[in-house]
Amino acid sequence: MGLSMLFAFLILMVLGVPLYLSLLSTSLFGIVMLGDLSLLRVMGQQFFGGMDVFSLMAIPFFILAGILMNRSGLTDRLLDFSRLLVGSVRGGLGYVNVVGGIILAGVNGSAAADASALGSILIPAMVKDGFSPPYAAGLTAGSALIGPIIPPSIFMIIYATMTNTSIGGLFAAGILPGIVLGGAFMAMNYVYSHRYQVPVADFAEVRKRKKEILIRSLAALFAPVIIVGGIVTGIVTPTESGALAVAYCLLAGLFYTRQLTMRALAESFYETVRLSSSIFLIMGAATVIGWLLKWEQVPQRFASLILQAGLLDKPWLLMIVLSAIIFPVGMFMEEVSTLALLTPIFAPIALKAGIDPFHFGVVMTLNVTIALITPPMGACNYIVAAVGRVKLADVFVHIWPFIGVALLVLLVIISFPPLTTLLPRLLNL
Template sequence: MSQGSSVVKGIQLSTSKNKRNPWNRFLKGLDRRLEEVLIVIGFLVFTILINLQVINRYLLPFIEIANITTWTEEVARYLFVFVSFIGASLSVKNRESIQVTIAVDKLSSGIQKSISTVTVIFMLYFSYILIHYGVDMILFQLETAQTTPALSIPMAIPYSAIPVGFLFISIRLLQNLWQDMKGMTVKEGWMTCLIAALFIIPSLFLTHSSIAILLFGYFLLFILIGMPIAFALGISTLATVLVTDAIPIDFFPQTAFTSIDNFPIMAVPFFIAAGVIMGSSSMIKKLLHLSDELLGFLPGGLALVAIVTSMFFSAISGSGPATVAAIGTLLIPAMIKQGYHPGFATAIVAAAGTIGVIIPPSNPLVIYGVVSQQSISQLFMAGILPGILSGVALMVVTYVIAKKKGWRGNQTSFQFKSVLRAAWDAKLALLVPIFILGGIYGGIMTPTEAAAVAVLYGLIIGMFVYKDLSMKAVYENVVKAGMTSSIIILLIVMASIFGKLITLERVAETVANFVLGISENQIIILLLLNILLLLVGLVIEALAAIVILTPILLPMAMEIGVHPIHFGLMMIFNLAIGFITPPVGVNLFVAASVAKLRIEEVIKGIGPLLVTLVVILLFITYIPAISMWLVDVLR
């Protein structure tokens, strides 16, 4: 008895010593927070640099701060590349990604574990390739003494983001692999080996196969086993290249860098950060109060408030799920309390969130603009009328349903003075879309600069005016924004690598010839494209679909006379409907999570709203002026 007791005391003593060991605490803290700290530092620095660039251009026209306009953009771009890959490491650590798990979820837990292990092993090998050839790329840069245009520092420094970033990713993948394998049984181990062999062995006999068949075959297989879509794109390309030698492997790290060393892409993390920061401050509550004063007296007042506030907040966040989370947290419980059916209350917030990717600024519009090489400013202009039309249509349908059900708002009448007071109270929030869109359309700022200014504005208002944004909240919001945007950026990186083989194989021309072989009638082809995109939206997240399908479908759309800007709005509206259609339906899941409802209950309430959005889609598709009128007027 005493011996056992002494052993226990010894263990406790040992544990206590470990807790007191500063080196152990440092290592644990480093493991837990390293990426977060690097993301926050990098994010805040390149936000400040872009804002300094804008300030120097307009507020200090006669004082050139250390020739700031020539180097701020370059430093910000390179920091952005580093932060993107560090953020990707954090998303790997937290196992957060864009993926399709429909098929895998139906398998037994043992098989799921084996498949997950195989996926991590493949991702590790891909990361090793990027590290190995990334180092070779750096050595080449040092040998040739190439320097950056503005700072004249060795190009090896910014290019080191690739091997360093994928080294971080590899470490996190190894940690995940260790966790997965710790409790693995012998049977699950053999199952893992068998699954890996089923993927590898066929490639040994397919050396003379079509590049396109290998590329899309492996991509679909990787998607089916639940591999993150970004890695599915990269690994399917690598597998195809290893089998066919279609392109040199050193193309991978080079493209990984050049594909995101791009100033317009930086708008994505800025808009995400602006939405997250402002959504966690009082701004969202003030917008809700204004909307309530405007519409709360009508039948379905709170539901109408949800739609209008979503339209306001969309002009800040550029993200559907962010809009749903921010609005839903406050309004879904309030609607249920007033007697709304819980499924409908949740569905209306999910449907209103689709406006977040149509009304500018919109992250999907930014991604489409980058991939298609179209003007992001023009895409933003094209999204205004479709976004407003969608909001108005949803409001009309909601009003009719609410009147029939007898759902009324808190207020009994419209009071103009109350509206004015609420508008004045919300003035700082209402200014955001004005200076973002006004700055872009007025030619004062680029979309990226406007987004960076929005981030700084949100921080200043939240921290020093409303004083409801603490340093801890800023840290958490920037980490969240950095990780979310890095998932998108990694997707763009892998899609650029994947797209090289698509171009090589002339896949876009093959698809165009096939569809045009069915019919050359523009109405029929646009209908077929809508059906295809709606089906894609059911199973693939919108941003992934944009980067994969735009290079394939856009040339065909242009061949039948569809303007690239019009096609972009049509594509994104289709995929936005995918936000509220299972099984992917990210808005549905976010709203259901906020309301703590089963997804089936939310789906029951979404029907009339879904039909409404499909009707608006047909209007946008066949009446180009809805998208193009403002673009043509302001061009």
């Protein structure tokens, strides 16, 4: 039955049926194949139950906080602060791009939002500074990948909710891998800048305004502190942290920067509802199909195959094999769906193999995240091409080195579990 459901799902996807409807229709097809129509009632309960999870309430708050950061002008101040940190070096704006991605990652947890914010400002500036348009777009897409790894992370919230893992602990586990990913892209920018002799960035004007920029940036830098600090230290829950961040961004945008108008506020709420509702619908639909697969013991059968292959005794090799499944699926499917579908199957297997749940959570999240810049889907590629006015075909051609660097970082994280487990243990999470 599992293969028949997979075939039906692929047909619906090719026909262009909305993703949540494809998932629900596939579940309905599976129930019909089972011949037990009484399960339709359970299907409805599972659908609403998949959305009615308190921890998922953090998602719309983080989305709204990120949108308010952009519309209130706080994002621009963070980028000015990034310029101040980097200084006048060869290829300086490339480093600003990565540092900006790291800082923005502490606000909204969305790669798409970071790609839009960074791309609209930095891609034209990088091109003007001597970078090629495809490279500028590719680096921006790569920097955006840091968003779902460094807390807060929408993907990690979904994973933690589905596996009953501590969200705070998983957030802490993502900090070091996110920094490693940022460092890898900085190293790549160093090589590119020196190979193609990109001019030395002139940030003299920025240094002259050092004191002003520092003062202006404090308000923007306080938002990541509220979110990351509050969650990791356990002072507030992720949902409370998101609500505090929204309140802070509202106050800063209305009374400090004064760039947040009533129209911009209304548009921010609309965009938040649109994005959040799509995530919740997919979560509900994925819960239904996950329940049906468990009903037919698909996870258990897959686990038995893993056991027969002897992979449970080789955690490192097991994560390589699972990554080889997760990543290609993410290339052709929306990332939330990939996470929601595969987590109930793969997470118990990883736990049975003795893999730390925080470690596997970061590995799975990074797999899904890298798919955001991988053709043919690669949502971030479309975003940076649009906002940076770069040909999409050029982005697709030149994005592969960035994908290679990200996959290399994934291999490093798989090989060195302390990168993900050190901070949660130090913080007793």
